[in-house]
Amino acid sequence: MGEIILTFKGMGGSTVPLEADPITPDLLQLKVRAEIERLPLYHGNEQLLLGDFFSVKGERSNQIRLRGDLSQVKNIGVGMQTGRIVIESSIGMHVGARMTGGEIQVHGNAGDWAGAEMTGGLLWINGSAGNRAGSAYRGSKYGMRGGVILIEGSGGHEVGGYMRRGLIVVRGNLEDHAGARMVAGSIFVFGRVGGRTGGGMKRGSIVCFNPLDVLPTFRLTSTYAPLFVTIYLRALRSRGFSVPEIGGGRFARYCGDLAESGKGEILVWQG
Amino acid sequence: MTVAKEMRVVKDVTCPFCGVTCDDLEVHVEDGKIRDVKNACVLGKDTFLHHLEGLATPRIDGKPASIEACIEAAADILARAKYPLIYGLDSTELHAHRKAIELADLIGANIDHTSSVCHAPSLQAVQTVGIPSCTVGEVKNRADLVIFWGANPAEAHPRHATRYSVTVKGMFTPQGRKDRTVIHIDVRRTPTSRMADTFIQIKPHSDYEVFSTLTALVNGHDLDVSEVGGVPLQEWRDLVEVMKGAKFGILYWGMGLTMTRGKYLNVVALLRLCQELNRFTKFLGAPLRGHGNVVGMAQVLTWQTGFPFAVNMSRGYPRFNPGEFSVADLLGRGEVDAALIIAADAIGNFPAKAAQHLKSIPLIAVDPKESETTKVAQVVIPAAQAAVAAEGVAYRMDHIPLPLKKVVDSPYPSDREILDRIIARVLAKRPDDGAKRAAPLPRG
Numbered sequence: 203m204g205e206i207i208l209t210f211k212g213m214g215g216s217t218v219p220l221e222a223d224p225i226t227p228d229l230l231q232l233k234v235r236a237e238i239e240r241l242p243l244y245h246g247n248e249q250l251l252l253g254d255f256f257s258v259k260g261e262r263s264n265q266i267r268l269r270g271d272l273s274q275v276k277n278i279g280v281g282m283q284t285g286r287i288v289i290e291s292s293i294g295m296h297v298g299a300r301m302t303g304g305e306i307q308v309h310g311n312a313g314d315w316a317g318a319e320m321t322g323g324l325l326w327i328n329g330s331a332g333n334r335a336g337s338a339y340r341g342s343k344y345g346m347r348g349g350v351i352l353i354e355g356s357g358g359h360e361v362g363g364y365m366r367r368g369l370i371v372v373r374g375n376l377e378d379h380a381g382a383r384m385v386a387g388s389i390f391v392f393g394r395v396g397g398r399t400g401g402g403m404k405r406g407s408i409v410c411f412n413p414l415d416v417l418p419t420f421r422l423t424s425t426y427a428p429l430f431v432t433i434y435l436r437a438l439r440s441r442g443f444s445v446p447e448i449g450g451g452r453f454a455r456y457c458g459d460l461a462e463s464g465k466g467e468i469l470v471w472q473g
Numbered sequence: 474m475t476v477a478k479e480m481r482v483v484k485d486v487t488c489p490f491c492g493v494t495c496d497d498l499e500v501h502v503e504d505g506k507i508r509d510v511k512n513a514c515v516l517g518k519d520t521f522l523h524h525l526e527g528l529a530t531p532r533i534d535g536k537p538a539s540i541e542a543c544i545e546a547a548a549d550i551l552a553r554a555k556y557p558l559i560y561g562l563d564s565t566e567l568h569a570h571r572k573a574i575e576l577a578d579l580i581g582a583n584i585d586h587t588s589s590v591c592h593a594p595s596l597q598a599v600q601t602v603g604i605p606s607c608t609v610g611e612v613k614n615r616a617d618l619v620i621f622w623g624a625n626p627a628e629a630h631p632r633h634a635t636r637y638s639v640t641v642k643g644m645f646t647p648q649g650r651k652d653r654t655v656i657h658i659d660v661r662r663t664p665t666s667r668m669a670d671t672f673i674q675i676k677p678h679s680d681y682e683v684f685s686t687l688t689a690l691v692n693g694h695d696l697d698v699s700e701v702g703g704v705p706l707q708e709w710r711d712l713v714e715v716m717k718g719a720k721f722g723i724l725y726w727g728m729g730l731t732m733t734r735g736k737y738l739n740v741v742a743l744l745r746l747c748q749e750l751n752r753f754t755k756f757l758g759a760p761l762r763g764h765g766n767v768v769g770m771a772q773v774l775t776w777q778t779g780f781p782f783a784v785n786m787s788r789g790y791p792r793f794n795p796g797e798f799s800v801a802d803l804l805g806r807g808e809v810d811a812a813l814i815i816a817a818d819a820i821g822n823f824p825a826k827a828a829q830h831l832k833s834i835p836l837i838a839v840d841p842k843e844s845e846t847t848k849v850a851q852v853v854i855p856a857a858q859a860a861v862a863a864e865g866v867a868y869r870m871d872h873i874p875l876p877l878k879k880v881v882d883s884p885y886p887s888d889r890e891i892l893d894r895i896i897a898r899v900l901a902k903r904p905d906d907g908a909k910r911a912a913p914l915p916r917g
Contacts, residue, residue: 246555341793
């Protein structure tokens with residue numbers, strides 16, 4: 203089975219974002235080229251066709267490759283269940299949001315809400331992610347409920363907010379409120395984190411490899427060498443995601459947030 | 474020859490200036506002009522006395538035009554737009570809100586209002602954790618502990634203290650001020666500090682930490698730190714005891730929380746504190762809402778679309794996502810291709826980048842007065858000022874609807890009528906004669 207290559211033709215200078223919800227392997231794998239070209243896309247309040255914005259090569263495949271500058275294109279891979287999407291540039295908001303399975307590779311930066319409320323699958327971003335990656339939509343009780351988000355660059359505010367399960371790994375830095383009000387799940391940050399990390403967290407683990415200002419409502423409970431961190435790092439390396447060698451280092455364990463149930467933890471690498 | 478002057482006094486007039494929405498004003502009118510206003514604060518008085526100053530004039534591309542022609546030009550712009558924005562709506566009334574939402578639905582627009590740049594984070598926080606709250610009448614009659622946090626009602630809401638929260642005498646607070654403890658917590662002293670028994674100065678951007686600390690202390694935890702927000706922990710322990718010991722506590726917050734680092738999460742932390750305190754006593758929270766009828770727009774938008782602000786209708790149904798469909802972000806990213814600004818000065822208040830984008834697209838301003846927005850708008854439609862020259866309904870900051878009176882006449886139509894006429898012209902321009910706004914079917 204070959205792959206479907208969608209090359210973005212641009213929007214004729216328009217700055218109105220394009221909403222490309224139908225671009226998921228689940229839908230495209232059943233369709234021939236002419237059908238793919240006639241899938242509806244929303245450009246502002248106008249409904250147009252996929253063929254108006256993309257040239258299509260290939261058909262009936264669950265492997266999709268996207269080319270061209272897609273930073274104004276939203277909703278790629280939303281809710282996808284299977285297959286693979288490779289994006290060869292930066293991508294707009296909501297990439298992989300609510301996905302339940304399959305894999306998305308972004309060879310560039312991703313907009314806000316990347317992998318928001320995802321429940322399964324892998325979202326691998328080579329560049330940076332925006333705000334609220336793996337987080338909840340406004341008004342939702344839970345953010346990410348499963349799956350893995352790997353970010354090689356940095357992330358914005360509230361990454362992993364309201365997270366319920368799953369793993370987020372960030373090689374770069376995060377802004378404020380990482381893991382805000384998270385309920386469970388794991389966040390690894392190899393760069394620096396902003397303020398109020400883990401604010402309002404009920405359970406879950408945030409593992410930091412740089413010093414940080416811990417909120418006053420977290421208490422230092424112990425310093426130890428958790429085995430699970432070693433296992434996670436080994437698993438990441440085996441997938442090809444390079445992480446620094448920490449050589450069995452020790453972590454300070456802060457317990458909180460005591461303003462909530464206080465059963466979450468922030469682990470800070472002590473070298 | 475002398476002509477007998479028409480003089481009358483309009484009683485029980487509702488003031489449109491701030492969220493206190495005083496409804497006991499007396500306006501003295503002489504020959505269609507307002508001569509005096511009784512009972513109002515200086516802000517409210519100014520609103521009425523200067524209602525004839527700086528009025529806008531109808532024009533297209535800077536040239537004088539009839540209202541009719543302006544409405545036609547506005548409808549032209551909006552009917553053509555792919556991703557329009559309707560914004561403002563704080564200084565107008567309920568029926569204009571309804572018409573604006575109808576228009577947004579019709580043209581598939583983004584609709585947002587002034588909350589988006591003031592108390593929208595409070596609305597988000599309420600969506601996140603809920604709110605224990607009450608009307609100002611409850612505060613007047615029952616509250617024995619009033620805390621103002623990140624707010625300066627002494628200057629922004631001058632009559633809040635005397636009508637509802639500090640000096641007023643109520644059913645269970647018969648001695649007024651003597652029956653209440655008032656605490657002001659802020660990053661600097663303001664006139665509000667002077668009316669408080671206690672002022673606690675905290676470091677800027679430390680509100681979230683302080684709320685979390687107070688909540689942890691209420692929950693009986695001890696903490697490892699000696700100070701939070703630049704204040705010794707013991708002082709926070711004492712405050713918790715005061716809060717727990719109150720019969721009826723209320724925490725009023727302002728934009729010092731919603732527009733600083735942490736934004737809605739500051740308010741989430743505040744509301745969690747209020748909720749936890751209810752295990753010991755009655756303790757409530759309420760935002761001090763500022764500008765005019767901005768609460769009303771959130772109310773109307775919520776009852777009509779299910780969401781309080783940052784609503785997008787481009788797919789024919791409402792979607793809500795602050796950050797994606799909120800005004801500052803839509804403009805900051807330069808996405809919208811036309812804008813209708815009603816009863817608000819967007820360009821005068823927005824960051825330079827957002828204002829710059831507004832200037833680069835077809836812009837329609839509906840406003841009683843000249844503003845930075847009307848100066849650059851392609852189409853300017855002057856309106857009769859709500860609560861002065863047009864009647865309607867406004868919502869007080871505690872979500873109580875109050876009638877707005879028409880005190881004097883205006884040569885211009887009301888916001889409601891202008892929007893209604895724009896809607897009629899947009900409908901007339903579409904071939905299907907206003908059948909439900911539907912995107913064209915896929916071609917081929």
